Amino acid sequence: MSDCIEWQNYRSEDGYGIQKYRGKTVKAHRLAYCKANGLELKDITGLVVRHKCDNPACINPLHLEI
Ligand SMILES: [Zn+2]
Known part of the structure; x- marks a missing residue:
């Protein structure tokens, strides 16, 4: 892998990258997954984007899966 x-920016207490996107505070790995797969955040509402690498701060789309 x-x-x-x-x-590298702000992280939540549980280790997830946090960023602002269109006026909302979102988890960076969820946004990274969307951008890599041509999705909008609303498309994955209610779904969990998990880390195959078990590193919550990771935003490598290859390490992320629904
Ligand atoms: Zn990773």
Whole structure:
């Protein structure tokens, strides 16, 4: 598996990357997954984007799956 890309900005207490997107505070890995797969955040509402690498700060789309 390729290397993790760790989110370098603000992180939540549980280790997830956090960023602002269109006025909302969102988890960076969810947004990374959407951008890599041509989806909008609303398309994955209610779904869990999990880390195959078990690194919550990771935003490498190759490490993410629904
Ligand atoms: Zn990773």
